[in-house]
Amino acid sequence: MHSVPTSGPSRRNFLSVTGIGALALFSGGALVGCGQRTTSVASNASEALLPTHMPLKAAAADIAGTAEGVPAAFYKYPAPFRSVETAPLKGSKITAITNLFGTAPNARADNPAWQAIEARLGGQVEITSVSSDDYATKFNTIIAGGELPDLMLNDGAAVPNIVEFLQAKCADLTPLLGGDKIKDYPNLAAIPEVFWKQTVQAGKLYSLPIPRNLTGGSGFVNQTLLENVGVKFTEDIKDKDDFYRVAKELTNPSRNQWALGSTKFGLTMLHHMFRTPNVWKNDGGKLTRAFETDEYLAAIEFAAKLYKDGLYVPGSEGWTKSQMVNSFISGKVAMIYDGLPAYIGPTGYGRSIPAANKANKAVPFIPVGHDGGKAQTWLDNITFATVMLKKADESKLKEVLAVANFLAAPFGSEEYLLLNYGAEGADYTLDSNGNPVVTERALLDNAVPWKYLAAPQQVVYDPSNKDIVDVMHNAYSKLIPLGVEDPCGTLFSPTNASKGAKLGQPVSDAATAVIAGRGTMDALKSAVADWKKNGGDTIRGEYESALAK
């Protein structure tokens, strides 16, 4: 059983707090304090709430994953095995809505991958897909239209009052997937519990997870530039003073080179060094917002010192992501913050930095504590999103879950190859090591967003370079044990949903002003006080009561 060491509840704790709730919450029609971990009075049902983790007997990884959630790593694609024997659909059709990233796919009639997948499914999946920028608009108009698709992506932002929507329109999956019931869907059962915890709302299992590798990391460094100033590994930086010294040595404006430069100052790495909480800190049921803590203020103060001493590229806080990536690739900046998954893949830093300059190499930043102790990272990338099922009769729900089970085929399976690389021959061929080598048409054939409807736990896999796999796995191995969850990550606060972002903006602006030398720490503290007064305390109260239930 996978679990994650966090300041949030353990499974036992988690199950114990999923007590009375929904009845009290919704009997009055108000949503005050409603949370995902609240459940009905029949609390003994919660013992069977989370699906039991049943790992598949799949091919052995080159580097095994861990119970903490560190993903398995593969240097080459293992011999494929079949994970789904019978077609989940019997000539029928289901509908879905999800995200589409990048280009629209080749149409079904001209898409061998799509045709092969639907042949294996035994029926059609009609997918409505739009970019994440358009998703809220599209999904809300579809909700207003009244005809919901069978599978619906919950991106966490499209529906403001998600709990009410789930209860009114979505199927409770607890009777179908809770506990050992999930054994009927072995690919879904292979997804560890840590991901299923994200799908519990109002005490019920309402959706399917689309797993990610738990942490977004602490950023990246240009290893070559770091070695030039005598630091072989980022872990060798002893404390904040040593970090400052290294940053100073990395900065040389006359050579167009700076230590730091990221959109919005790339503060995550500093917060990890100063052990700032992940959004909220839970101290025995009492919540403190990250920016109310001394750790946060110390990180901001340190960033202001770095900025004042010219260790950031001037104006880099306003960079677009493209500008930041370009500056990192060209060697103008030695350290940036970007999500850890940006390392791997054809356009990832692992390949793009040496491609621009063979002497350069990028590695994930592994932080040390500001005082020489351990750093604290954030488990801020547990799932991409979750997927809800429309209310329907049990046979229909089982049919849709069987499709999801197919789409969640794990790495190493035939189905994973089909869903991610397309039809063999037309979209990819296997090289002598058994790795798929894609053809020109693969990109557009594989653009059908199957992986945003259901997905397995991720692995680290890059057949192009063993070193990249090792570096990435090493980073996960070091960052995940240091990680803390947001204790409110799966809770719902109506005030936060309606005006949380607006309330937090002045604090973020005040912090920016402090770092850029335009504001004072007192102004930042005053912005935090205003946040409390204007609704922050209400949000805290709603989360605390949700936690207590």
Place this chain on the structure above:
Amino acid sequence: MVAGLGRRPKNGPKNSPRNRPKTKDTRPIWMEKPKPAMQVSKAIALVVICFLALYPLLAVLATSLSSQSEIANNNGLVLFPKEPTFAAYQTIFAGGVVTDALIRSLVITTVGTALSLVVTVAMAYGLTRRDLVGGRFFLMTALFTMLFSPGIIPSFLMVKELGLLDSYAALVLPTLMSAFNLVVVRSFFMNLPQELFEAAKIDGAGDFRILVQMVLPLSRGVLAVVGLFYAVGYWNAFFNAMLYLNDDKWPLSMILRQYVLLGQPMGDSAVAEIAVPSQAIQMAVVVISLIPIVIVFPFLQRYFTKGVLTGAIKG
């Protein structure tokens, strides 16, 4: 003869400026010949203005022809690519998705613009007739839509109830007539000399004949401008496509928007094994979307100012 009433003589009157004998210096006598220094400074100013206007276009074009590493090494701004590559354009046009969308967009724009012009001209002409029963009511109804738009969800429900979801008609019918364009065309029609209409009626012409044989030939300028407004609107429209159509029917604007938004969400370790020079692609998308307007605009430019002014100062 009614048939000839709308035609303009090919050559103007004898004393028109066009027919005056050309002299060496066409400058009016009260205007002094500019000094060389002034001419040089004007030339410099014009070159600077042209450069400022062309610089972003040049940067976009050059970036679209560059490789990712060249873009990165130049901090995202390339003016003269050392090794120009069409990789971005090849990526965009590979597989035919963009080509199909381009054809769809051309058809939607052509059909939509034609239908919009027919409907707008017909309604505008009708509303200029003083004997039209309820004309004021219809005009006010049309103007009302300029002030109060229906909103996304009511529009969606209307399209859904009409059975137009996932059909190309959903891109044309809801935006078939723009009240602004109606006002522009109606204003133009109202400023045509009433004597022409009276003469035509005396000659026995009906409204349809007056519209087709008199009004339209006299209104080519305003029709060109309004047509351009409609065409640009249909060409650029992505929102209705996003709302009403599935991705297999998307027009070019929506496909290109997807390229512009191309970015991986955090945590999405792309398994696709094709390297995409994303900034070059984004710039190539801008170039592709500019081409049709760049082609059409010079031909319509001479009508443009006139048409816009018609709507602006005549009511």
